[in-house]
Amino acid sequence: MTTWITVCETCKRPGWVPQADGLTDGERLAGLIEHAARDVPGLRVRRHACLMGCERACAVALQAAGKMGYGLADFAPEPDLAQAVVTYAAHHARSRAGIVNWADWPEAVKPRFVSRHPPLPDA
Ligand code: FES
Numbered sequence: 001m002t003t004w005i006t007v008c009e010t011c012k013r014p015g016w017v018p019q020a021d022g023l024t025d026g027e028r029l030a031g032l033i034e035h036a037a038r039d040v041p042g043l044r045v046r047r048h049a050c051l052m053g054c055e056r057a058c059a060v061a062l063q064a065a066g067k068m069g070y071g072l073a074d075f076a077p078e079p080d081l082a083q084a085v086v087t088y089a090a091h092h093a094r095s096r097a098g099i100v101n102w103a104d105w106p107e108a109v110k111p112r113f114v115s116r117h118p119p120l121p122d123a
Contacts (some may be wrong), residue, residue: 002044003064003093005085007033009047011057013076028077029058036079036086042093043086053114062089063117067098071115084108 011026030047037043053059056073062085063069070092075081084106091100098119 003089005045006048006061008051008059010049013057025077032082036082066119069117072112073114074112
């Protein structure tokens with residue numbers, strides 16, 4: 001089952017100033033996550049405007065049908081952090097219910113979980 005990584009493309013971390021390319025921190029992080037996830041089975045990445053975690057930019061959500069979903073925040077647009085999101089998401093994709101063994105959590109994601117969302121009932 002596909003795990004979707006949704007990256008807030010409008011996030012700007014404190015101190016953000018426009019660069020020549022005009023990219024937000026969220027757009028930079030999204031690009032890094034898209035690159036890291038490009039060949040990983042079971043993962044899809046999408047961009048979305050504001051996930052309502054603006055005070056803790058950059059924000060990311062992980063979701064899959066029938067599985068526990070998660071909101072994460074406080075990311076910077078750095079390759080190691082993007083890889084941590086993808087590594088966790090790959091475990092999520094392989095899990096039955098969206099519960100990833102603690103031993104498989106990349107260190108970089110551990111302090112960044114802010115919410116979890118039980119799957120919707122069937123009816
Ligand atoms: S702008 Fe990214 S969570 Fe609001």
